[in-house]
Amino acid sequence: MGFYPKNIELYHQAFLHKSLLKGNKLESFESNERLEYLGDAILDSIISHYLFNKFPYQDEGYLSQLRSRIVSRQNLNGIGIKLGFNELINSKIERGSKSIYGDALEALIGAIYLDRGYSWAQKFVEDRLLFIHIDIEVVMKTETDFKSRVIEWCQKERLDFEFVFSSDDAANPDLFEALLKINNIIKGKGSAHSKKKAEQLAAQEFYKTIV
Numbered sequence: 001m002g003f004y005p006k007n008i009e010l011y012h013q014a015f016l017h018k019s020l021l022k023g024n025k026l027e028s029f030e031s032n033e034r035l036e037y038l039g040d041a042i043l044d045s046i047i048s049h050y051l052f053n054k055f056p057y058q059d060e061g062y063l064s065q066l067r068s069r070i071v072s073r074q075n076l077n078g079i080g081i082k083l084g085f086n087e088l089i090n091s092k093i094e095r096g097s098k099s100i101y102g103d104a105l106e107a108l109i110g111a112i113y114l115d116r117g118y119s120w121a122q123k124f125v126e127d128r129l130l131f132i133h134i135d136i137e138v139v140m141k142t143e144t145d146f147k148s149r150v151i152e153w154c155q156k157e158r159l160d161f162e163f164v165f166s167s168d169d170a171a172n173p174d175l176f177e178a179l180l181k182i183n184n185i186i187k188g189k190g191s192a193h194s195k196k197k198a199e200q201l202a203a204q205e206f207y208k209t210i211v
């Protein structure tokens with residue numbers, strides 16, 4: 001990370017997935033979810049500041065879209081894999097099917113913030129992530145927020161739209177299936193372990209038909 005941690009326990013916690021809580025006599029607050037929550041906010045702040053300075057003549061909408069692409073779960077997951085998080089995460093789940101790498105990356109940023117302060121978290125994000133693992137030019141050309149693009153298209157075309165969730169799957173209680181309905185007709189489906197991801201997948205399926 002470019003520095004020595006002061007409180008190593010924060011970093012251990014950053015890689016402790018909630019799936020290990022059961023059977024290990026651990027409380028919910030001992031997983032990395034609280035650090036993930038904090039790191040998510042810190043990362044947004046750092047990326048916003050970076051883009052604000054890098055693109056002085058772009059408006060708020062452009063900067064917001066670019067930031068959402070940089071901090072997308074897909075992008076953060078990829079960076080986590082490149083950083084070798086598969087060797088660090090303590091988890092009982094099938095790692096390839098979860099967003100645990102991106103979650104752990106946000107938790108790590110939260111740990112750095114608590115351990116060393118905002119300036120060190122900013123230095124880590126810029127030096128270790130932005131300048132090495134994120135190509136801004138490629139990100140600018142890559143769409144990840146399909147839900148927002150579909151909503152914009154529907155509003156432009158004056159079409160009614162909604163995302164609904166189908167009945168629970170007893171065999172996969174942690175799996176959500178989202179349906180994108182446009183004028184009450186199903187146009188896209190998506191299944192994932194979070195509602196947001198399922199909505200993005202449903203929107204992506206339809207987005208491919210309008211671009």
